[in-house]
Amino acid sequence: MTLKKTCLFLCFFISIFSLPPTPEAAARPGFVVTVLGARGGMLDGNLSAYMIRPAGDDRAVLCDAGTAMGGLVAAGRTGALDDIAVPRGSGLTRPGYVLTHTIRAYLISHAHLDHVAGLVVASPDDSAKPIYALPATLDDLSAHLFNWRIWPNFGDRGPPPALGKYHYRALTPGRAEPVPDTAMTVTAWPLDHGGVESTAFLIAANGISVLYMGDTGPDAVEGGHRLDDLWRAIAPEVAAHRLKAIVIEASYDDTRPDRMLFGHMTPTWVAATLRDLARQAGGLESLRGLTVLIGHVKYSLAAGPAPQEAIRRDLVRDAARSGLGGVRFLIAEQGLRLTVD
Ligand SMILES: [Zn+2]
Ligand SMILES: [Zn+2]
Secondary structure (H helix, E strand, O other): OOOHHHHHHHHHHHHOOOOOOOOHHOOOOOOOEEEOOOEEEOOOOOOOEEEOOOOOOOOOOEEEEOOOOHHHHHHHHOOOOOOOOOOOOOOOOOHHHHHHHHHHEOOOOOOOOOHHHHHHHHHHHHOOEEEEOOOOHHHHHHHHEEEOEEOOOOOOOOOOOOOOOOEEEOOOOOOOEOOOOOOOOOEEEEEEEEEEEEEEEEEEEEEEEEEEEEOOOHHHHHHOEEEEEEEHHHHHHHHHHOOEEEEEOOOOOOOHHHHHOOOOOHHHHHHHHHHHHHHHHOHHHHHOOOOEEEEEEOOOOOOOOOOHHHHHHHHHHHHOOOOOOOEEEEEOOOOOEEOOO
């Protein structure tokens, strides 16, 4: 590793691990984002899954579940679950307790396997909970996964008998819904993802919020305006500095041509769309202090540096060019626990 790379590496980790809340920060409302799965495609055991909960509150939602139990075991090893109290006598491992008690609901952006495989394989031992999604995603889950052919029907509709462990809860775009047994509300907006409808979820509690975005392509490449619509809807949240973090994908680095994006983003497109958000929210200053967590980096079979190295380098350059110096970019890694407030 060269000195420059070592510095980048250290800076990255310092930026993550120098975040323990100060006593004053702990008193402010915040969110805890725990990465259970970080990659997009191919690396089974580390696929999109982000556990989100208000700071100091053990009642969470899991945004996408490409990896579930494997991600909880990995997060248990890094200590990322240590602040969750497992009651004496529960008879459960810490990851087992978190799956069945801490995670109160799933928010599923779309039914591609790298976003639902962990949910499906965990289902026999999971606890009953709602699955929140837009109607098209719920239709895909009930018709093509929980249908007694690919997997037993743990849903509450679809091919009989419907076992009813998971309660499908259809969200209406732009309308906030309380998530039962949590302090959070969730609001969904559709995203364009190469011909498939994906979803962005705004998760709010205690007057602040976090935006989790499933797979998405840029409006200019997708030929739509759903990112533009999303930014317009959440601009007041951003202008008031209530939005604390965005989880967004950058599947490929900037060498990827637009015609090969297949419904995904690059760092250049992430920077461009954040500028669009800033424009709607009153200027670049509105994004100061915002954390942007980059997920869904595609795993690569190629020898040499990991793809996230190129993405990190591109992000630094694109952010500087775009005037996004006030944004804190981080690349998601499995087992990372991040507190934003
Ligand atoms: Zn994906
Ligand atoms: Zn996808």
